[in-house]
Amino acid sequence: MSHVVKFAALQLTKSWDLDNNLAKAKAAIRDAAANGANVIVPQELFAAPYFCKKQEAKYFELAEETENCRLIQEMSALAKELGVVIPVSYFEKAGNTFFNSLVMIDADGRVLENYRKSHIPDGPGYSEKYYFSPGDTGFKVWQTRFGKFGVGICWDQWFPELARSLALNGAEAIFYPTAIGSEPQDPTLDSRDHWQRTMQGHSAANLVPVIAANRTGVEVDDGIETTFYGSSFITDHTGAKLAEAPRNEEAIIYAEIDLQATAKARHAWGLFRDRRPDLYTSVGKLAV
Template sequence: MMRKIKIAATQMECTWNTDENIQKAEELIRQATGEGANIILLQELFETPYFCQQQKFEYMKLATPVENNKAILHMQKLAKELQVVIPVSFFERTANTAFNSVAILDADGTNLGIYRKTHIPDGLPYAEKFYFSPGDTGFQVWNTAYGKIGVGICWDQWFPEAARCMVLQGAEILLYPTAIGSEPNLNIDSKPHWQHCMQGHAAANMVPVVASNRIGTEIDGTEMTFYGSSFISDHHGTILKQADRSTQMVLVQEVDLDQNATERREWGIFRDRRPEMYQTIITHGK
């Protein structure tokens, strides 16, 4: 039995014109669909520049409820038209709380639900704790028209526990919308480390990984250059498709979910887990 689908990663530059950003995202989705993609990942917070470089109360006004978010409403129609799955990253407002969230849009346009970013970074230029509360949804898996997906958001991608939680719940693909680039305060290039970490999640859990990052230089008092390098890895952690650091791109890759599942069973890594021996993960550092 074969269950072959095509997964896609995109990357693009964002401006303060939200409508233009949404239109650009639509163009990338249509391009991916033209290449046969079934599940298409957009980058983190693509409606605007990455406003978390600065701590500004005025940017808190960017948050919207799920039902009023422009990108979600637009992409629901597009998902239904093209019969594709689109996780949509957005700045969510609910009552008096704000989250860094993703709406999971199925291939009929239905919003299957919301994941709220669990791990929130702090420290410039990633001052996200100023804007977002830690997510309260827990790690979830979404049974879409084309397979079961798990979605983490940017900083979540550095935590192996998050990936394992999603795969234990049946995720067949892990997707990570991202906004990462230059580190003005650290003076390092984190791109290789960033990729290697997610490749490790793919290899350890034997599922493909899709990462979509933004590109371009954004200046807002400080300056950040996002390094793109969006990629798709196979279930062994090997990068199959990779974008460059600066070009708007679409990556599409076919995967066989049933073959991957067979290999996971044959390899025995989930059979041989010993959860009762892992209590240090829970208790250490409390």
């Protein structure tokens, strides 16, 4: 018995024409669905350019409440029309607090529980702590029409604890919507391969496929230029890449994965059987 799901990851450029960004994302999702994709993963904060390059109060105007978010409403209608699952990353306003958030939209258009990004980075060109509070939802795994899926948003992807927690909670695949590229303080630093290997390691260590969707192109805002390095990819349950997008081009990538076969391999390998939680107490402490 098999359970084959076709996954797609979107890799698009962004501009300050927000209506065009939405139209482009919807067109790409339609293309992916027309090519048989069941689950379509857009990038992190795909409604706009990556505005966190610098601390600017004007960008708080981009945030919306979950219940009134135009992006979520449009994606919900599209998911229902096409019968696809879409994890939607957005800038959330909750009273006087702001989060980097994501809702999973099921294939019938239902908006499932909200996830708020747990790990918030702060550094040159990535000033997210100015905009976002650390998430208070805990990690999320959603049951959808096509399977049980978990998510880590961008910086979350560097933490093995998140991937392991999602796998322990039943995730059959993990999605990583992302916005990552050049480092303004060091033009010689290229973390693309390190970034990929980190998620490939999470995949291999948990025997769970990974779908990573990054943006591409050059964005210049408030005097800071960032070249996003694309390279979105999809792995099998051993961390091997099944599909990969180029660095500098828009793309939609696809992979068909038998989730029943991956579950069988995960159970047979014994990684979860042989865990020793009694020895891992230091993982739950900031300092040892």
